[in-house]
Amino acid sequence: MYGIREKxxxxxxxxxxxxxxxxxxxxxxxxxxxxxxxxxxxxxxxTRALTRIAHEILERNKGPDDVILLGIPRxxxxxxxxxxxxxxxxxxxxxxxxxxxxxMYRDDLRLRPARTLEPTxxxxxxxxxxxxxxVDDVLFSGRTVRAALDALGDLGRPRGVxxxxxxxxxxxxxxxxxxxxxxxxPTSLAERVxxxxxxxxxxxxxxxxxxxxxIS
Numbered sequence: 001m002y003g004i005r006e007k008x009x010x011x012x013x014x015x016x017x018x019x020x021x022x023x024x025x026x027x028x029x030x031x032x033x034x035x036x037x038x039x040x041x042x043x044x045x046x047t048r049a050l051t052r053i054a055h056e057i058l059e060r061n062k063g064p065d066d067v068i069l070l071g072i073p074r075x076x077x078x079x080x081x082x083x084x085x086x087x088x089x090x091x092x093x094x095x096x097x098x099x100x101x102x103x104m105y106r107d108d109l110r111l112r113p114a115r116t117l118e119p120t121x122x123x124x125x126x127x128x129x130x131x132x133x134x135v136d137d138v139l140f141s142g143r144t145v146r147a148a149l150d151a152l153g154d155l156g157r158p159r160g161v162x163x164x165x166x167x168x169x170x171x172x173x174x175x176x177x178x179x180x181x182x183x184x185x186p187t188s189l190a191e192r193v194x195x196x197x198x199x200x201x202x203x204x205x206x207x208x209x210x211x212x213x214x215i216s
Contacts (some may be wrong), residue, residue: 038208040208040210041070042206043198045206046166046206050082050086053181057083057162067133068123068124069096069097070100070134071098071104071150073102073119074118076137079097079136079137079197080098081097083135096123098121100122101117105150120151131160133160133179136164139172140171146176163178163179167183167193167206168183168184190210194209
C-alpha cells in the first residue's frame with residue numbers, strides 16, 4: 001500500500017489549531033467542524049497525493065495508452081479529472097476521464113431506496129479493451145467499489161480494472177483492495193471521514209470527526 005510522506009506531525013497542537021482555523025474560515029458552509037474534529041489532509045496535501053497517484057498510474061501501466069479514469073460520483077469524479085490533467089501534462093497527450101454512476105447497483109437499495117441518480121459519462125470509444133482506473137474519495141467497506149465493478153461490467157469488457165482512492169480508512173467488508181492510495185487513515189467505526197473538494201464544496205480538505213449516532 002502507498003502512504004504519503006508528511007513533513008509535519010498532525011499531533012502537533014499548534015499545527016492542528018492552525019489547520020482547523022483555516023478550514024473554518026474558508027469553508028464554514030461546506031464542512032461542519034467541532035472541537036473533536038481534526039483535519040488530516042489540507043489542499044496542499046490533497047494536491048500532492050493526487051499528483052503522486054497520477055505518476056504511479058503511469059509508471060505501473062507504462063504510460064497512458066488505453067487508460068481511462070472513471071470517477072465514482074460524487075467526489076470521485078473531480079478527483080479523476082484532476083489526475084487526468086496531471087497525467088496529460090506529464091505525457092503531453094490527453095488522458096480520458098469520466099464518471100460511473102453506481103446507484104442502481106448498490107446492495108442497500110432496498111434499505112435506502114430514495115437515491116438521486118448521477119450521470120455516467122464514458123469517454124472515447126467505451127471501456128472494451130481499455131484499462132479502467134476507478135477513482136473514489138474514500139475506501140471503506142468496499143461495497144461501493146463492488147457496485148462499480150457490476151456497473152462497469154454492463155458497459156463492456158475492459159482488459160483490466162484498477163482502483164485509486166484518496167483515503168483508505170479500513171474496515172473492509174468485502175475482499176477489495178486499492179491499487180493506488182493517497183492516504184492510509186486508521187479509523188474507528190465511531191468516527192466519520194469527510195472529504196470536501198473545491199469543485200463540490202468550495203474547499204479541499206479531509207476531516208475526521210465523531211460519527212452521528214456513533215457509526216459512520
